[in-house]
Amino acid sequence: MNDRPSESPDNTESPANDGGADQSRISADDVAKVANLSRLTLDADELELFTHQLADILDHARDIESLDLDGVEPMARPLPLVNVFRADEPGEPLDRAEVLAAAPSVENDQFRVPPSLGER
Amino acid sequence: MTSKPGTYPTAIDIAVSVRSGERTASEVLEDHLARIGSSDAEIHAFNHVMVDEARSTAEAVDSAVEAGENPGPLAGVPVALKDNMCTRAVPTTCSSRILEGWKPPYDATVVQRLGVAGAVVIGKTNMDEFAMGSSTENSAFGPTRNPRDTSRVPGGSSGGSAAAVAAGFVPISLGSDTGGSIRQPAALCGVVGVKPTYGAVSRLGLIAFASSLDQIGPFANTVADAAVLLEVIAGHDPGDSTSIDEPFAELSPHLDDGVVGTRIGLITEMMGEGIDADVAARTREAADALEAAGATVEEVSIPAVTYGLSAYYLVAPAEASSNLARYDGVRYGNRVEGNTTDEMMFATRTQGFGDEVKRRIMLGAYALSAGYYDAFYGKALKVRTLIRADFQVAYEKFDVLLSPTSPSTAFPFGDKTSDPMAMYLNDVCTIPTNLAGHPAISVPFGAGDDGLPIGVQVLAPPRGEQQMFTTAAVLESAAPGDAE
Incomplete structure (x- = not known):
């Protein structure tokens, strides 16, 4: 049904390892690695469950690996990115007190966090 | 409990009666608050009902009418908002523990525009956490029930907004649609739902899930009400750099234009495998009805849409993993304390996010990571180009396209929660439009073998909302009764 350059016949012997992955x-x-990158802690059961589920989702996505996409431009967004210029006129900023009131911890009108350097 | 839809006043009827002084906005509001009070304990469409704020808004509308002013096209009309749209000083949670209790310091652009139009925002509706899901079962605050059959899901992720309209709690509401999150719940609840052209409606104040796909749009019981609501919220916003800087189409004056000579393509790939027989049958009947009304209908193949689901489940999680990095327990939302910033962030995110959100963040981080970027995210972006190109070819020959909205009617709770892939397949007909940035509308068209509503989807080229709504209006008038 697909008359676009889908399956590339000259590449059939090696569906794997074409993208270096x-x-x-x-x-x-x-x-475990992406959980760490994402600042999420998984226990052993969660690690097993998520590994299984993510593998299923990625298996489904393998149908696009067979497509020959050489020369196709990637589309990161529906509209082209353009610089949007405006006159440099002061507007109404967010209310400082209202913004700080929504923060979990504040000191001297600043967001307060636990130590980020030193002992772990 | 299975119930037939009630007949409630439309938004247009309410606005006319309020502007003429026949009814006050306050009376209208109290009617709707009473319905919410008597039934929302069962339906759970709302996370938060804004009783006090709504009463003051309604009084202001009534004062304007008394003073001889025109409060606007939505004068005194109660509107519900999906809980991912910022409302100043009113809780906005995305149905997530991590934002529970958070009150935004500003109103989303759509909220401001509703205010200018005289609408009365009545509350914030339940959703899948951060709009990730197709059943509203991923809400941290419990699921929403489908008003048409309370043993079934309302669809998602904008399930609360769809259910609020179907239950008569509000005549109109707003949802957001990243992969079908307005159209699919509209279909499952038997109401109208619209995903506008990307950039037609400002995203300023919409909490981001996947920024290149997200778009706010209306729910309503009628196509005409959806048109009025979309006309109010659409249009350029300097606060959103992706907002289209052109006037939005006029919809309401063209609803009765008819479809004589309209060229309609029925999408072959969305009529076969994976689509329930009753859903496909109603869709064919919808095509026949359009033909009887003077349109020409032909089948059209759009080959690349079969890769839509795969591309979407790489692109959307990739964008989500980046967008949701902001929930770090520092500037807003909830924090779980730790001895270091890192410990605090791990604890905050681990306890604050539900499983589906974690799944998508990790999937996205994986698709974007070194060694996998080209194979997954990069390829998915190229597939987007193919999908848009295939749609463009079809739109050279057809004015609008037709397909089912959802592969099935509303399913029972728990049916798909243990298998993420089964849940994702709900969006197979709706996802390609988001990837391309195009508009689409779901219109109720009869019922399935189980008596539950079926929605038919009309798709249009970018900024093609006018003909899309005209076609939808014809479908609406030709639709057989449902829930019989």
Whole structure:
């Protein structure tokens, strides 16, 4: 049904390793790594469940690996990015007290956080 | 409980009666508050009902009418907002623990425009957490029930806004649609739902999920009400750099234009495998009805849409993983304390986000990570180009396209919660429009074998809302009764 350059016949012997990525299923180590990048802590059961579920989702997405997309421009957004200029006129800023009131912890009109350097 | 839809006054009827002084906005509001009070304990469409704020807004509208002023096209009309639209000093949660209790310091642009139009914002509706889901079961505050059958989901992620309209709590509401989150719940609840052209409605104050896909749009019981609401909220906003800097189409004057000579394409890829037989049958009947009204209908193949789901579940999580990095317990929202900033951020995010949000953040981080970017995210962006190009080819031959909105009618609670992939398949017909940035509308068209509503989707090229609404109006008048 698909008459676009979908399956590339000259590449059929090697569906894997065309993008430099490991084509095996996502592993528990991979999931632990992205969880850490995402600042999420997973217990052992969650790690197993999420690994299984993410692998299923990525397996479904493998149908696009067979497409020959050479020369196709990526589309990151529906509209082209253009610089939007305006006159440099002062507007009404957000109310400082209202913004700070929504923060979990505030000191001297600033957001307060626990130590970010030093001992861990 | 299964119930037939009640007949409630439309937004247009309410605005006319309030402007003429026949009814006051306050009376209208109290009617709707009473319905919410008697039924929302069961439906749970709302996270938060703004009783005091709504009463003062209604009084202001009534004072304007008394003073001989015109309060606007939505004078005294109660409106519900999905709980991902910022309302100043009113809780805005995205149905997430991480934002529970947060009160934004400003109103979203759509909220400001509703105010200018004389609308009365009545409350914030339940949703899948951060708009990630297709059943509203991912809300941290419990699911919403489908007013047409309370043992079933209302769809999602804007399930609360769809249910609020279907239950008669409000005549109109706003949702957001990233992959079908307005159209699919509209179909499952038997109401009209619209995803406008990307950039037609300002996203300023809409809490971001996937910024290149998100778009705010209306729910209503009638196509005409949806048109009025969209006309109010659409149009250029200097506060959103992706907002289209052109006047938005006039919709209401063209609803009765008819479809004589309109060229309509029925999308082949959305009529076969994976689509329930009763849904496909109603969609064919909708095509026949349009033909009987003077349109020409032909099947059209849009090959690349079959890759839409795969592309979407790489692009949307990638954008979400970036957008949701802001929930770090520092500037707003809830914090779980820790000895270091890092410990605090881990604890805050681990306890603040639900499983589906965690899944998508991790999936997105993976798709964007070194070594996988080209294979996943990069390829998905190229598939977007193919989908848009295939739509463009179709729109050279057709004015609008037709498909089912959702592959099935409303499903029972718990049916798909353990299998994310099964849940994602709900959006197979709606996702391609978001990837392309195009508009689409779901219109109720009869019922399934189970007596539950079925929605038919009309798709249009970018900024093609006028003909899309005209076609939808014809479908609405031709639709068989449902829930019989």
